Amino acid sequence: MRQTCIDAGRGEGAAPRYSVCGRYIVDGSWSGHLVVLEAKTGEFVARREFPSDLLAELDYTTTNDKWFVRHSPRATTDTEPPDPDYFTVWSLPLPDRPHRVIRPNLRFVRHSAFAHSGEVLALNHGAPPVNLSIVDAITGEILRETRIEVGGSGGRMAWTPTGALAVVEKHSLRIYSVELEVLGQFELTYACDVAFSPCGGLVAIGSWKSGRVLPVTDVLA
Numbered sequence: 001m002r003q004t005c006i007d008a009g010r011g012e013g014a015a016p017r018y019s020v021c022g023r024y025i026v027d028g029s030w031s032g033h034l035v036v037l038e039a040k041t042g043e044f045v046a047r048r049e050f051p052s053d054l055l056a057e058l059d060y061t062t063t064n065d066k067w068f069v070r071h072s073p074r075a076t077t078d079t080e081p082p083d084p085d086y087f088t089v090w091s092l093p094l095p096d097r098p099h100r101v102i103r104p105n106l107r108f109v110r111h112s113a114f115a116h117s118g119e120v121l122a123l124n125h126g127a128p129p130v131n132l133s134i135v136d137a138i139t140g141e142i143l144r145e146t147r148i149e150v151g152g153s154g155g156r157m158a159w160t161p162t163g164a165l166a167v168v169e170k171h172s173l174r175i176y177s178v179e180l181e182v183l184g185q186f187e188l189t190y191a192c193d194v195a196f197s198p199c200g201g202l203v204a205i206g207s208w209k210s211g212r213v214l215p216v217t218d219v220l221a
Contacts, residue, residue, distance in 0.1 A: 014058040020065055024092055028055030028069055036093050046094035056085070057111070061118035062161070066091060066099070068114050068121070068137075085109040087121070089137075104135045104142065113157040113165070120178065122165050124148070124155045132167060134178060146180045153192040153208055160216065161200040168194050173205050175219055184220035188212060 013029035024045065025037045032050040037043065050071060057070040067090040073083040084107045088098035102121075110129035114121045114137065123133045134144040151170030158166050164183060165176045168191045175183045186205065193206030196216070204213045 013055050014069075017058050017060065019092055020060065020062060026058055026060075026067060026092070028058050030054040030056075034069060034090075034094065048094055056109075059112065059114045059121075061114060062116045064118055066118050068102075068112075069098075070109065070112050072109070081107065085112075087112075087137075100138075102135070102137060102140045104133070104140045106131075106133065106135075106142075111155045111157055113159055115159045115163060115165075115178075116161050117163070122157050122159070122167075124150075124157060124167070129155060132176075132180065134165075134180060144178075144180045146176075148174070151191075153190050156193045156206075158194045158196055160196050161198075166194045166196070166203065166219075168192060168205075173203070173219060175216075182221075186212075186214075186219045 016025050016027040018025055023039055025039050027035045032053050034048045034055060036045040038045055053071040053073050055069055056072045060067045069088045070085055072085050075082040084105050087102040089100045090098050106123055106125045108127045109123055109125045111124045112121055119137055121135050121137050123135060125131050130147050130150055132146050132148045133142050135142055148167060149170045154168040154170055156168045163178055167174050171189050171191060173186045173191055173194055177183055188205050188207050190208035191205055192208055195204045202213055203216050205211055
C-alpha cells in the first residue's frame with residue numbers, strides 16, 4: 001500500500017478529514033499548506049499555500065459539501081499581536097481561490113465548528129477562552145454570545161444534524177440551542193472531545209480518563 005507524507009514533516013496542523021463522498025482526504029498544516037489527496041492512491045489532487053498563516057482547523061457541511069478552513073495569521077513583530085483568525089470556504093477539488101472569506105474579528109480562537117447547514121459557525125475564544133459565540137457564516141456578524149466554563153481539556157464542539165451545539169466544558173458536556181440556551185448536560189471527568197453519529201441519535205464523548213457513547217436523549221434535559 002502506498003504511503004504519502006502530506007506535509008513532508010514541516011509541521012503539525014488541522015486533523016485530516018475525509019470528504020463526504022469518501023474520495024478525498026483533506027489536510028491543513030501549521031506551515032500553511034491546504035492539500036487534497038485521492039484517498040485510494042494517495043496522489044495529490046490540489047495544493048494551496050498560505051505562508052503567512054497557520055491552518056488550525058478543517059470542517060465541512062453535509063448539505064452542500066462546502067469546506068471551511070480556519071486560518072491563524074502569524075505574528076509579524078514581537079510587540080504587536082497577530083491579526084484575528086479568519087475562515088476561507090472551499091469546494092472540492094480546490095478552485096484557484098476560496099468561494100468567500102469570513103472575518104468575525106475575534107481574537108484568540110481556541111476551537112470552531114460549522115453547522116451542517118453552513119449558515120452559522122460556533123467559536124470558542126478569548127484569553128482565557130471563556131467566550132462562546134454564534135457567527136453568521138456569510139457576513140461574519142456575531143449573532144449571539146455567552147460564557148462557558150472552561151477546563152484544561154475542554155473547548156471542543158460539534159453540531160447535531162438538527163442544529164443543536166455540543167460543547168465540551170470543564171468535566172462536562174453541554175448541549176445548546178442555536179440561541180445558546182442550555183438544553184442538557186452530562187458530567188464526565190476530564191472531558192475533551194465530542195462527536196455525533198451521522199443520524200444524530202448517538203453522541204460520543206472523549207475523556208482523558210474514559211470515554212462514553214450514549215443516546216443524545218440521555219444528555220438532553
